[in-house]
Amino acid sequence: MGVPPSPPPQGRPVEGNLVRRLPKLLCSLLLVASGAPDTRSVTPLGQIVPAPASVRPGGEPYVISARTVIRVPGQSREARKARTAAEQLAGVLRPSTGYRLPVTTRGGRDGIVLKLGGDRGLGAEGYRLDSSRASVTIIAPKAAGLFYGLQTLRQLLPASVEKAERQPGPWKVAGGTITDEPRFAYRGAMLDVSRHFFTVEQVKRYIDQMTLYKINTLHLHLSDDQGWRIAVDSWPRLATYGGSTQVGGGPGGYYTKDDYREILRYAADRQLEVVPEIDMPGHTNAALASYAELNCNGVAPPLYTGTDVGFSSLCVPKDVTYDFIDDVVRELAELTPGRYLHIGGDEAHSTSHEDYVAFMDKAQAVVGKYGKTVVGWHQLTGAKPVKGAVAQYWGTAGTEQEVVDAAKAGTKLVLSPANRIYLDMKYNENTPLGLSWAGYVEVRQSYDWDPGAYIKDTPSSAILGVEGPLWSETLSTSDHIEFMAFPRLPGVAELGWAPPSAHDWESYRTRLAAQGPRWEALGIDYYRSPQVPWPGK
Numbered sequence: 001m002g003v004p005p006s007p008p009p010q011g012r013p014v015e016g017n018l019v020r021r022l023p024k025l026l027c028s029l030l031l032v033a034s035g036a037p038d039t040r041s042v043t044p045l046g047q048i049v050p051a052p053a054s055v056r057p058g059g060e061p062y063v064i065s066a067r068t069v070i071r072v073p074g075q076s077r078e079a080r081k082a083r084t085a086a087e088q089l090a091g092v093l094r095p096s097t098g099y100r101l102p103v104t105t106r107g108g109r110d111g112i113v114l115k116l117g118g119d120r121g122l123g124a125e126g127y128r129l130d131s132s133r134a135s136v137t138i139i140a141p142k143a144a145g146l147f148y149g150l151q152t153l154r155q156l157l158p159a160s161v162e163k164a165e166r167q168p169g170p171w172k173v174a175g176g177t178i179t180d181e182p183r184f185a186y187r188g189a190m191l192d193v194s195r196h197f198f199t200v201e202q203v204k205r206y207i208d209q210m211t212l213y214k215i216n217t218l219h220l221h222l223s224d225d226q227g228w229r230i231a232v233d234s235w236p237r238l239a240t241y242g243g244s245t246q247v248g249g250g251p252g253g254y255y256t257k258d259d260y261r262e263i264l265r266y267a268a269d270r271q272l273e274v275v276p277e278i279d280m281p282g283h284t285n286a287a288l289a290s291y292a293e294l295n296c297n298g299v300a301p302p303l304y305t306g307t308d309v310g311f312s313s314l315c316v317p318k319d320v321t322y323d324f325i326d327d328v329v330r331e332l333a334e335l336t337p338g339r340y341l342h343i344g345g346d347e348a349h350s351t352s353h354e355d356y357v358a359f360m361d362k363a364q365a366v367v368g369k370y371g372k373t374v375v376g377w378h379q380l381t382g383a384k385p386v387k388g389a390v391a392q393y394w395g396t397a398g399t400e401q402e403v404v405d406a407a408k409a410g411t412k413l414v415l416s417p418a419n420r421i422y423l424d425m426k427y428n429e430n431t432p433l434g435l436s437w438a439g440y441v442e443v444r445q446s447y448d449w450d451p452g453a454y455i456k457d458t459p460s461s462a463i464l465g466v467e468g469p470l471w472s473e474t475l476s477t478s479d480h481i482e483f484m485a486f487p488r489l490p491g492v493a494e495l496g497w498a499p500p501s502a503h504d505w506e507s508y509r510t511r512l513a514a515q516g517p518r519w520e521a522l523g524i525d526y527y528r529s530p531q532v533p534w535p536g537k
C-alpha cells in the first residue's frame with residue numbers, strides 16, 4: 001500500500017522576520033550537519049493533480065542535468081508514440097533548463113528512461129514511475145501510460161520549468177515510486193465552438209492544458225443554433241453560411257476538413273480521443289438557415305446570434321431530413337478515428353415527444369450504420385437508446401428515473417452534472433463571465449462529489465467517466481476559456497482519474513494550490529478562488 005498523497009506545499013521562499021525564519025534556518029543547518037538530503041526545494045512525490053493511485057516516497061532525488069539523456073528504446077508503433085511524447089516533454093524542458101536533453105533509442109539505465117512493458121495489470125493508461133539518484137524510469141504496458149507518466153514527471157519538477165526562457169535549477173525529482181492508473185476510462189472536456197468560434201490554434205492551446213491533467217477525451221460541440229463549424233462537402237452552405245456568424249454577431253468561422261484533421265492529429269499525439277457532436281433535432285438553427293428544404297414550412301429562418309435555446313428543430317416527418325443526417329454523419333464518421341459520434345438531443349423543446357423518439361431511432365441507426373458508437377445528452381434516455389449507446393448526464397440531482405432505468409438496462413453514463421462541472425457556470429455572483437442557471441459553482445462544490453455514487457441506485461460500474469463542458473455563450477477568447485476552466489478542469493480530471501480513497505478536499509486544495517505557479521509560468525489565466533491556499537497569497 002502506498003501513502004495517501006496529502007503533503008503540504010514546500011519550497012516556498014522564506015519570508016518574514018528573523019524570529020519567524022529561525023526554526024527553518026535551524027532546520028536547514030541540522031539537515032546539512034546530518035548529511036540528510038535537502039529536499040526542501042523538491043515537490044513531494046504525491047503532490048500532483050490528479051492524485052496518483054499509490055505513492056511510495058523514499059531515496060534520493062533524481063537531478064536533471066546537462067548530461068541527462070531521454071531514453072525510449074524500441075521500434076514498435078507504441079515505442080514511436082512514446083518517443084513523440086518524450087520529444088514533447090523535451091520541448092518543455094529544453095528552453096527553461098538550457099540542457100540539450102537528447103531523445104535516443106539507445107537503451108541504458110541512466111537518465112529519463114521510458115520503457116514499454118511491466119505489469120500488464122496497469123492497463124492501457126497506467127504506469128509506474130521510479131525516481132532515484134541514477135534515473136527516472138517510467139514503465140508502462142502502452143504508450144498512453146508512458147505519456148501519463150511523463151505528465152506526472154512534469155508536475156514533479158519546479159513550476160519554472162514551464163517558462164520559455166532559461167531559469168536557475170536545480171531540477172530535482174523526489175525519490176520514490178508512483179504506481180498509477182485511472183479510475184474511469186473516459187475523462188473529458190467539452191468545448192462549445194458553436195456559440196463562439198475558436199480557431200485551430202485556440203483549440204490546440206486548450207488541448208495542451210487538458211493533457212497536463214491526463215484528460216483523454218475532447219468533445220467538440222460543432223453545431224448549434226448560432227453556428228455550424230465543420231465543413232460538409234455534400235451540404236457546403238452549412239459551413240460557409242451557417243458558420244458565418246456567432247453569438248453577438250461576430251464573424252464566426254468553421255473548420256475545413258484539413259483544419260479538423262490537424263486538430264485530430266494534435267489530439268492523437270497527446271492521447272486524446274476527439275468526440276465530434278452534431279446537435280439534433282434541436283439546436284439546429286444554423287442548419288435550418290442554410291437550407292430552406294430542411295424546414296417543415298420550406299422557409300429558411302435568419303441566422304441567429306442570441307443566446308436562447310429550444311426554439312429550433314429539424315423537420316422530423318420530411319425524408320430530406322434523413323438524407324441530410326446520413327450525409328453529415330457519413331462525412332463526419334469518415335473523418336473520425338475515434339469510437340464515438342455525439343448526436344446531442346438536448347433541449348428539443350420544439351419537437352413533440354413522439355417525434356423526438358422517432359427521430360432518435362433514425363439518427364442512432366445512421367450512426368451505427370457508419371460504424372460509430374452513439375453518444376447523446378441524457379434526454380436520449382427518454383427515447384430508446386440503442387445497445388451500446390452512451391448518455392451524457394447534465395442534470396443537477398442524479399435522480400431522473402429514465403436515466404436510472406437506462407443505466408440499469410446497460411446504457412453507460414458520462415457524468416457532467418451542471419451544478420458541479422459545467423465549467424461555464426459562474427464561480428460566484430461577481431464572476432464577470434459565464435452563466436448561473438445551475439447556481440454558482442465554486443472550486444469545492446465542483447470537486448466534492450463522487451461520480452461513482454452520484455446517480456440514484458446506480459453502481460459505479462455504469463459510469464464510463466466524467467466530462468467538464470464549457471459552453472461559450474459568454475466566452476470568446478482563450479483567456480475566457482482559461483478563466484472558467486482553471487481551476488475547475490483539474491478537479492474534473494481528478495474525479496476521473498484518482499481512486500475514491502484519494503478523494504479529499506483538504507489534500508486536493510493543497511495540491512491544486514501548487515499548480516498556480518505552473519499556470520502563471522504557462523500564461524494560463526485562472527480564477528484565484530479564496531478556497532484554495534495559493535502560494536504567496
Ligand code: TNX
Pocket residue numbers: 309346347377394422424435471472473
Ligand atoms: C444547456 S447542456 C445546454 C446548452 C447551453 C448550456 C449553458 C445542454 C446539453 N444544453 O445549450 O449552452 O446549458 O450552460
